Amino acid sequence: MEDELFPRACARIAPGAVHVPGWLDAEQQRALLTACRDWARPPAGLRTVRTPGGGTMTARQVCLGWHWYPYAYARTVTDGDGSPVKPFPAWLDELGRRAVTEALGPEAVGGLSYDIALINFYDADARMGMHRDADEKSDAPVVSLSLGDTCVFRFGNTESRTKPYRDVELRSGDLFVFGGESRLAYHGVPKVYPGTGPAELGLTGRLNVTLRVSGFEGAVLGAPR
Numbered sequence: 471m472e473d474e475l476f477p478r479a480c481a482r483i484a485p486g487a488v489h490v491p492g493w494l495d496a497e498q499q500r501a502l503l504t505a506c507r508d509w510a511r512p513p514a515g516l517r518t519v520r521t522p523g524g525g526t527m528t529a530r531q532v533c534l535g536w537h538w539y540p541y542a543y544a545r546t547v548t549d550g551d552g553s554p555v556k557p558f559p560a561w562l563d564e565l566g567r568r569a570v571t572e573a574l575g576p577e578a579v580g581g582l583s584y585d586i587a588l589i590n591f592y593d594a595d596a597r598m599g600m601h602r603d604a605d606e607k608s609d610a611p612v613v614s615l616s617l618g619d620t621c622v623f624r625f626g627n628t629e630s631r632t633k634p635y636r637d638v639e640l641r642s643g644d645l646f647v648f649g650g651e652s653r654l655a656y657h658g659v660p661k662v663y664p665g666t667g668p669a670e671l672g673l674t675g676r677l678n679v680t681l682r683v684s685g686f687e688g689a690v691l692g693a694p695r
Contacts, residue, residue, distance in 0.1 A: 483625050486611070486650030488573040489638055493645035494615060499671055503617055506589055506677055509534060513553035516591060520549060528596040534558045534587035536684055541605050543586075543686065558585050566613045566681040573647035574611060582610040584681045592621065592676040594664035600624065600631035600656045607685030611649025616640045618667035619676040626656040642667050
């Protein structure tokens, strides 16, 4: 909120985990939203993710670069329309590297190159259970960008889905980066606050754009758990 008496400050949530409020300005948010809307169109568009146990995730998802499905990666939408996954654009790699540099310092970037994007759409009732981003072969930091409605982002520990954890309010334009000791920390979204996104953005709901480095070669990686 622009009229806050005390602007939100950058915060270290855990070792290697940093929240940077308002990292994307209004113009950058609009540009990223436009891209997300294009990526969400079929083929290989926004889909409902089904888990091996027969359940469904309440947040819908589209992938770039590599297609994630529980719990592996492929080059095609194996659990959807079978189309080739949409390409990962070079400008997203540049954005991810800049995010890591500003959040964790240039030493955290190294020679990494981002090649996966998972874009999750949350409506008013969507949630994300506590989980780890553990299906990649790289330990490069994860970059998370928020658009639209505010959410509670629960950032936990590397051992279990239970406490200790810390709840962080993520608003439109916020950046969250986690790597190093926190790369495999459990995290989730227990709540979204409907109608809290900036009206001028024109988005109903919340979008989360998560960038990762795969460390992959070949066609299919990972295996069911």
